[in-house]
Amino acid sequence: MKDASFEQKQQTRRAFLGQHAGGLGRIALGSLLLGGTSHADEGRTGLVSPHDLPHFAARAKRIIYLFQSGGPSHVDLFDYTPKLAEMHGKELPPSVKGTQRVTGMTAGQSSYPVVAPMSGMKQCGSHGTWISDLLPYTQQIADQMSIVKSVNTEAINHDPAITFINTGSQQIGHASLGSWLSYGLGNENDNLPAYMVLLSQGTGKNPGQPLFSRLWGNGYLPSSHQGVKLRPGSSPVLYLANPDGVTATSRRQLLDDLGALNRFRADETGDPEILARIDAYEMAFRMQTSVPDLMDLSDESEATFERYGPDSRKPGSFAANCLLARRMAERGVRFVQLFHRGWDQHVSLQRQLPRQCQDVDQPSAALVNDLKERGLLDETLVIWGGEFGRTVYSQGAIGSPGAGRDHHGRCFSMWIAGGGIKAGFEYGKTDDFSYNVVEDPVHIRDLNATILHCLGIDHRRFTFKFRGLDQRLTGVEEAHVVKGLLS
Numbered sequence: 001m002k003d004a005s006f007e008q009k010q011q012t013r014r015a016f017l018g019q020h021a022g023g024l025g026r027i028a029l030g031s032l033l034l035g036g037t038s039h040a041d042e043g044r045t046g047l048v049s050p051h052d053l054p055h056f057a058a059r060a061k062r063i064i065y066l067f068q069s070g071g072p073s074h075v076d077l078f079d080y081t082p083k084l085a086e087m088h089g090k091e092l093p094p095s096v097k098g099t100q101r102v103t104g105m106t107a108g109q110s111s112y113p114v115v116a117p118m119s120g121m122k123q124c125g126s127h128g129t130w131i132s133d134l135l136p137y138t139q140q141i142a143d144q145m146s147i148v149k150s151v152n153t154e155a156i157n158h159d160p161a162i163t164f165i166n167t168g169s170q171q172i173g174h175a176s177l178g179s180w181l182s183y184g185l186g187n188e189n190d191n192l193p194a195y196m197v198l199l200s201q202g203t204g205k206n207p208g209q210p211l212f213s214r215l216w217g218n219g220y221l222p223s224s225h226q227g228v229k230l231r232p233g234s235s236p237v238l239y240l241a242n243p244d245g246v247t248a249t250s251r252r253q254l255l256d257d258l259g260a261l262n263r264f265r266a267d268e269t270g271d272p273e274i275l276a277r278i279d280a281y282e283m284a285f286r287m288q289t290s291v292p293d294l295m296d297l298s299d300e301s302e303a304t305f306e307r308y309g310p311d312s313r314k315p316g317s318f319a320a321n322c323l324l325a326r327r328m329a330e331r332g333v334r335f336v337q338l339f340h341r342g343w344d345q346h347v348s349l350q351r352q353l354p355r356q357c358q359d360v361d362q363p364s365a366a367l368v369n370d371l372k373e374r375g376l377l378d379e380t381l382v383i384w385g386g387e388f389g390r391t392v393y394s395q396g397a398i399g400s401p402g403a404g405r406d407h408h409g410r411c412f413s414m415w416i417a418g419g420g421i422k423a424g425f426e427y428g429k430t431d432d433f434s435y436n437v438v439e440d441p442v443h444i445r446d447l448n449a450t451i452l453h454c455l456g457i458d459h460r461r462f463t464f465k466f467r468g469l470d471q472r473l474t475g476v477e478e479a480h481v482v483k484g485l486l487s
Contacts, residue, residue: 053462054185054455054457055456055457055458056456056458057456058419058420058454058456058457059379059454059455059456059486060379060380060381060420060454060455061188061379061380061455062329062332062335062379063177063181063451064329064338064367064380064382064383065177065335065336065338065383066322066338066340066360066364066367066382066384067337067339067383067385068340068343068360068384068386069208069211069340069343069386070158070205070208070341070342070343070344070345070386071158071161071386071388071407071408071412072356072385072390072412073343073345073349073353074389074390074412075117075389075392075405076117076118076119076132076134076349076353077132077135077413078147079411080117080130081430081431081433081434083432083433084114084116084433084434085116087114087116087433088115088116089114089115089398090113090114091111091112091113091114092112092114092393092433092435093433096435097112097435098436101156102391102406103156103157103406105407106393112394113393114394115392115393115398115403118134118349119132119133119134120132121133122139124140125142125143125424126424127143127424127425129142129147129424129425129426131147132357134353134354134361135361136361137362137364138361138364138365141368141369142424143424144368144372144377144424145368145424145425146416146421146422146426146427147414147425147427148413148416148426148427148442148482149413149429149430150428150429150439150441150442151385151411151412151443152409152410152411152412152441152442152443152444153165153443153444154170154409155387155388155409157407158209158344158387158407161387161407162211162386162387163215164444165387165447165448167215167473168444168472168473168474168475169475172214173219173220174219174220175217175219175220175221175471175473176195176214176215176217176219176227177448177451177473178194178195178197178216178334178335178337179195179218179219179225179226179227180221180225180452180473181195181334181455182195182335183218183222183225183464184457184462185334185457186334187332187333187334188332188334189331189332190286191287191290192287192290192291192294192328192331192332192333193228193333194333194334194335195225195226195228195333195334196227196229196335196337197216197229197230198229198230198324198325198336198337198338199211199229199316199338199339199340199341200317200318200321200338200341200359201340201341202318202340202343202355202359203352203355203356203359204344204345204352204353204355204359205342205343205344205346205352206341207341208341208342208344209341211339211341213229215339216229222272222275222276223273223276223277223280224276227335230291230295230324232315232316233316237284237287237291240287242288251285259281259282262277262278263278294324294327294331295324304370307370308320308322308323308367309362311359311363312363318338318360319359319362319366321338321340322338323363326367326370326371326374326376329371329380330374330376340359342356343356345390345404346395346405346406347402347403347404348404349403349405350403367382368382368418377417377418378418380418380419381416381418381421381451382417382418383414383416383451384414384415385412386412386414388407388409389408389409390405390406390407390408391405391406391408391435392405392408392433392435393405393406408435410435410436411428411435416485419454420486420487421485421487422485422486422487423487427440427442427482427484427485428440428442440482442482445475445477445479446479446480446481447482448474448479449479449481450485450486452473459472459474460474
């Protein structure tokens with residue numbers, strides 16, 4: 001038999017719902033139509049960062065991160081060193097290779113012959129930036145970007161490396177960069193999530209390395225700040241559309257009643273995840289209108305499709321995702337991340353790499369130019385790169401059609417354009433073998449500190465208390481803003 005206190009709670013809840021549920025529905029529906037703040041949004045106060053952000057004037061408002069999953073070959077694409085042509089086929093000197101760890105895929109090789117870049121490079125733009133002929137469209141935006149040639153990481157295998165650069169730790173469970181920005185800066189658009197993710201498969205290695213949702217996860221931050229993945233096709237977000245027989249009005253009434261119950265429970269327990277659940281339901285309701293509008297490309301001109309390339313009409317392609325990223329930037333989405341798989345060229349480098357470059361070259365450049373023409377580039381940080389680079393030595397018999405390059409984290413290249421970053425610039429330097437950093441190293445912690453700085457955030461002061469520690473994106477080890485990159 002239920003005790004009296006239990007019955008009293010049930011009566012209280014029934015009375016609460018009876019008195020307030022109808023009014024909540026009218027308020028929330030009115031706010032959706034008029035663009036106001038619904039009663040449900042009151043729960044969001046528990047999700048606002050306690051930090052007074054930005055810490056200083058921001059140069060950028062948002063980020064579009066073109067993440068090239070698998071590790072693009074800096075040797076073949078950006079890091080020009082004429083010594084490699086001279087040393088082609090010769091053994092990599094032990095003094096250069098050193099004693100650092102290499103992966104199990106090449107650790108047992110008896111020989112480590114140097115392989116020159118597979119394609120020519122030329123100097124581009126007013127700065128004379130070296131860029132591979134495999135990237136002719138990227139060559140044309142040399143004056144809009146900085147190439148960082150000295151990025152480095154300790155991680156030598158995919159999962160720890162991609163987790164490291166995206167979350168600041170090789171261990172799983174930490175919050176992703178996009179989640180940190182959503183938590184700290186919030187969103188400029190109440191009808192779309194602050195952090196949105198798009199995936200594509202390239203024509204290089206197919207299938208590419210697996211991508212796990214924890215790469216855009218919230219970790220220990222409130223779950224409202226996790227990335228929302230959009231799928232290609234007619235159902236970009238699973239379970240977003242109402243089932244047959246469920247109208248928008250009945251859905252609104254259901255969410256009102258459910259929200260009232262959840263708020264009642266949140267008052268009892270003080271659990272912030274209940275507020276996050278309310279927030280997720282309300283965002284999903286608003287997205288029923290905003291996502292179809294975002295995904296409908298019928299208002300884009302023929303010239304725009306031509307600019308982004310022939311694949312831009314193909315849902316789920318990197319080109320189509322770049323076009324969607326621009327549309328999200330226009331709508332104020334704080335962080336857009338495109339993961340493009342297929343860069344893991346352990347084998348068949350000669351066949352796979354040109355195809356993979358063709359996937360991304362034209363749309364990446366088109367995105368930068370499109371943002372610039374629309375007045376958005378100065379306030380949008382565009383980042384292009386992967387979790388590490390590739391070895392200058394051959395994996396497999398040199399000259400073999402099946403030969404490739406192994407992972408290489410001691411130095412690799414990324415490019416950055418837009419808000420707060422110098423344009424037409426190169427930063428950092430590697431040795432004659434594109435194997436070790438010799439000038440201005442940029443650890444991935446430094447990279448993330450610099451990204452936060454461009455958005456007005458001091459990485460040292462941007463923390464979240466978890467398990468008794470002040471967690472931060474850049475971790476507990478030393479990290480520095482790369483001031484030489486800033487405009």
